[in-house]
Amino acid sequence: MRKYFLIIVTIILILGLAGCIKDPPIPDEGVEPKNPFVMNSYFTDSMIIQQNQPINIFGKSEKGVLIEVSLFKKEASEPIQSAKTFVDENGDWKVVFSPISASFQLYKLKVTDSVHTKEINDILVGEVWLTSGEKNMAWPMRYTKDASSYIINNENKKYIRYFSQDHYPNNDPSQQPIGDPQFDFSNGRWNSANSLKSLDASAISYIFACELFEELNKGSAKVPVGFIESAVAESNIHAWLPKSKIDSNPYLRNYLLTKNLYQIDNLGDKNYNQTANLYNNKINPLKGINLKGVIWYQGLSDIGYYEYYNEALRSLIDAWREELSPNLAFIVVGEHAYEKENLAGFRRAQILGTNYHLNVLIVPTYDLEFEYEYQNGYEMEKPDVSSPYYPINKIELAQRIEKAALSLVYNSNEKYFSPRLHNYTVSLTENTITLYFANTKNLRVKLLGEIEELAKPRPVEEYQTITNLILVLVDDTEIEAEVTVNENIIKIYYEDIKQIKSVKYAYLDLCADSNLFNEMDLPVLPFYLNIKWYHN
CATH class of the missing domain: 2.60.40.1930 (Macroglobulin (MG2) domain)
Structure with a gap:
């Protein structure tokens, strides 16, 4: 018995002494490293x-x-x-x-x-700006119409630089790391805009940076501009979200599981599009690096999943701000006009996804005249195929994004924001629905390529027709709205207002003929308004 008692006491003493033993103090000069930092x-x-x-x-x-x-x-x-x-x-x-x-x-x-x-x-x-998304953001200068005017050996171009990275290790999609957030990029490197390497740079990003540089360096100012390229063709938004953000949001997680998109296994060439994979490899390495803002141009791959995109985009903005910087500006680029099922619903989801954040702006593109075919005499390289999803002329869009950034971030006197539906009221006695718009003082209609101010309020019998402003009746019949316009207010008239259950504008895949603009020549953001008194 005494033997067992002594053994127990000995063990207790050994454990007690072990608990008192601490790592030796670090000398003032630190420990000598065995490997380079x-x-x-x-x-x-x-x-x-x-x-x-x-x-x-x-x-x-x-x-x-x-x-x-x-x-x-x-x-x-x-x-x-x-x-x-x-x-x-x-x-x-x-x-x-x-x-x-x-x-x-x-x-x-x-x-x-x-x-x-x-x-x-x-x-x-x-x-420094981060530019991210999928193929339209990744589209290179070498395939962009008239891009050669930006790639010149200009002395000031040495103050415009961009950070590029390989899409995958050794350019092999199957080698993309899976599962864990990464500390570093795959072959990350800085490049000067004043070199032929710029032919491979993102056209939207490069032209945006050049335009921003010119604007910020007026007068005696000296402001270099840089951008971080981080776009992957055919990528879905769930690949850009951290897994923790998805797992903490039951709606997102269940939706991805239902659609068989919640993938964390080795998918070979599709590794990049797994849950959180692009976040892990291209966004997580930016933690700790301060930036000015983000330009997000992604959507084509998620049009079929438009039902959840609103929540996914909100979560992406929240997550990137939590991980990178709480004040990060976000500019979201809308999808342009082409024929694809659910595109109208997707545009609406993009807009709703930007509604609940400060310092966030959406730049519409549905009104821009894009080109998809290269003409004879085109001075630069051509891709193998043309597609209505990937316009070859990017300059006007990049300039629009730059003006939006000046207004959102750099306190430009010119408020370059697209009008959006802000509120509405219904009058049963007058048989009217009144729409109120933000980001405009005077709504205008574009006629024959020009901007013309809409008439002042006119008698009910003198209606003004706005293209693609549609009333949806209770029997699902759709008719053009007849309206009067006063500054930033549109008043809709109908003989029996109770028959209207919804009002929509530019809610079409091909909506380029929608003609309502503000004084900055920016189109009104598409909307689909369900009248609450009917739906309640």
């Missing part, structure tokens, strides 16, 4: 840092290693900012420098541990 490939030569926001520099190494980071002006021997930090128990390290305003001043970054050193040169501070 690693950094996200965003931190490479020619990078652009977002101005006027904290500068986060981070990487990975072994626990206890002392990392020193110094930021210099080019050719200077003394740093303007410097900091030291120890690598934590998870192998992560991070330093934060104070914000810097934009200029054409070049900087260099020096990162060291007790053994290894890395220098990052030719750094600029300016404006």
Whole structure:
């Protein structure tokens, strides 16, 4: 008995002593690393840092290693900012420098541990945008009509740069990592807009950056512009959402399960389109890197799933802001006019998905005159096939996005926002429905390619017809609405207003002939309004 007692006491003493033993303290100079530290490939030569926001520099190494980071002006021997930090128990390290305003001043970054050193040169501070989505966003300059006017050896182009990455490791879709968020991109690198490599850059992104650069650098201002390319053709929105966001939203998760889209297994060439895969590989590596905003141009692959896209888009905006920056501006590009089932419902879902966030804007495209065929004498390369889904002329759209960004983010005096239905009232005594629109002072109708102001309020018998403004009656008959217009208000008349259950505008796949615009020549956003007094 005594023998067992002694054994038990001995075990207790050993466990107690083990609990008191702690890791040896880390020396002031840190532990000596066995391997070089690693950094996200965003931190490479020619990078652009977002101005006027904290500068986060981070990487990975072994626990206890002392990392020193110094930021210099080019050719200077003394740093303007410097900091030291120890690598934590998870192998992560991070330093934060104070914000810097934009200029054409070049900087260099020096990162060291007790053994290894890395220098990052030719750094600029300016404006950085993330451009993401699918094929229309990824569409390259080399296939874009009249893009050669932007690709010129201009001295200022060296202040426009873009970060590109491979779609997949070794350009092999089956090698796309699955399952876990990644620390780094696949072959991420910075490029100058002043090079022939720009032929492979996203046309929307490149032209947007050039236009923004010209606008921000009027007068004596010196503001470099950069963009991060992150678009994959034929990608669905669920691949761009973090798995945690999907799993915490029963509606999203159940919808994806019902449609057999909740995939986390190896799908070979379709690995990129699994649940959260593109988020893991292309968005998660941006955590900690401050940006100005996002341009999101995606939708064709999800038109068949339009029922849930409203919630999916809201969740994407929320998730990216939670992971990247709470004040991130979002510009969502709407789908243009082409013939595809459920496209009208999808456009509505896009618009609804942007309704509940601040600093979010949707840019419509259904009114733009796109081209899909290359003419003889076209000076650049041509893709193998043409398609009504992928226009070859991107310049006007990129310019529209840039003007929207100026209004949303840069406090432009010109409020370049599309009108949207804001509210409505019903009068049973007058047999009228009154529609109120935001983002306009004077609604106008486009006639014969020109903008003409609609007439002031007129007698009921002198109606003004607006193309594709439709009344849906209780028996599902559809008729054109007869209206009067006063500034930002449209009043609809009908002999028995109780017979109207819905009002819709531009709610068609092919709706390019819809003719209601604001004074900025921007089209009214499509809508489908269910009259509450009827549906209740």
